[in-house]
Amino acid sequence: MSAQHSLVILARGGYAARGMLYLIIGIFALLAARDSTKPKDSHKSLEALLSQPFGYFLVGLVVAGLLAFAAWRVLQATRDVDHHDKKFKGLVIRAGLLAGGLVNGALALFAMGLLITDLKSSGSSSGxxxxxxxxxxxxxxxxxxxxxxxxxxxxxxxxxxxxxxxxxxxxxxxxxxxxxxxxxxxxxxxxxxxxxxxxxxxxxxxxxxxxxxxxxxxxxxxxxxxxxxxxxxxxxxxxxxxxxxxxxxxxxxxxxxxxxxxxxxxxxxx
Structure with a gap:
């Protein structure tokens, strides 16, 4: 498999992971319309997902996908694969893509922390x-x-x-x-x-x-x-x-x- 084909798979897997994450958030937000105790954000939704059957497996998939998506966003920003150019508008779009990559990378690390540590240890980092x-x-x-x-x-x-x-x-x-x-x-x-x-x-x-x-x-x-x-x-x-x-x-x-x-x-x- 060529490096080019591997990067295509990485990008598509990243988009799928983002879709899975927003599907989870959306479902919980839909349930929260009648029950305000339901989670409505990415962190709490991942924690809730972890408590479900096969939760570790599903969160693991999300982690891998988010890391892939973060890498793809960084590639979009630094290599300009979508041809946004170096004019002001293009640079702003590329800066947004880079920021999105960093945010998704941080979220992936948070989810990874849920898999390898208990929630108390992650709480210390938020402190x-x-x-x-x-x-x-x-x-x-x-x-x-x-x-x-x-x-x-x-x-x-x-x-x-x-x-x-x-x-x-x-x-x-x-x-x-x-x-x-x-x-x-x-x-x-x-x-x-x-x-x-x-x-x-x-x-x-x-x-x-x-x-x-x-x-x-x-x-x-x-x-x-x-x-x-x-x-x-x-x-x-x-x-x-x-x-x-x-x-x-x-x-x-x-x-x-x-x-x-x-x-x-x-x-x-x-």
Whole structure:
């Protein structure tokens, strides 16, 4: 098997792992529409999955897939395999891909920690993270730092909504019209839903501002909790949960039909 073919398998496995993770989050969020004790984020969902039959095997698959996906994102960013170019817009997209690779790599390490250690040991590392956060936020103008950080999920969220609205993802798909007839609307709904969640995370960060203390930063759980606390929140949470499941379908579709360009210098062909 050539190195090029191996990288294609790595990329497709990564998209499938992302799909599995969002499917799990979406299902738990759907259940949480009526039961607020259900997990609504990636960390808690992985912990809940670990307690299920064959949980270790499933989490192990997610770990391998997330590591593959992180490596693919880094390759997309550093080798520009999707030809985003070196203009400002392309550099911003590539920076986002690199950030996504780092986030997925960190999530994979968290899941790996669940497999090889008990939850108490992982809790100590999160305490160290909070200590570092407390040090950063002790700065006089730390609220400005929070506002700057909030721009990241805001940009990601807006990009997802535009990507879903314009269906620009189709240029990367190699699927016939009959397949895209079903993939297109589900993928658009999933991308918009994920974009809304990211924008809400950004707003939660911005609202917290200078009042933000040494705690875990707001994430998907906090965003979905905020929706659930609104009037008819259970309905909004249900719609958003279906959107996250739709995003998992989009990820699985990428695993099957996305163009994986591996015309990369230094990578051997078959």
């Amino acid at each position: 160290q993270t909070r200590d570092l956060l407390a040090h950063l936020l002790s700065w006089k103008h730390s609220n400005l730092l929070v506002y700057l950080i909030a721009l990241v999920p805001l940009g990601v969220g807006i990009a997802h909504i535009f990507k879903g609205w314009k269906a620009s993802f189709e240029r990367y798909f190699e699927a016939d019209a009959d397949v895209m007839r079903y993939v297109r609307p589900v993928s658009r709904f999933g991308l918009v839903a994920r974009g809304v969640v990211f924008i809400e995370i950004s707003l939660l960060l911005a609202i917290s501002g200078s009042t933000y203390q040494a705690m875990d930063p707001p994430g998907m759980k906090e965003a979905l909790d905020a929706l659930q606390n609104l009037p008819a929140g259970w309905l909004m949470l249900m719609v958003m949960a279906l959107g996250l499941i739709a995003f998992s379908v989009y990820s699985f579709s990428e695993a099957f039909w996305r163009k994986i360009n591996m015309d990369v210098p230094g990578v051997s062909r078959a």
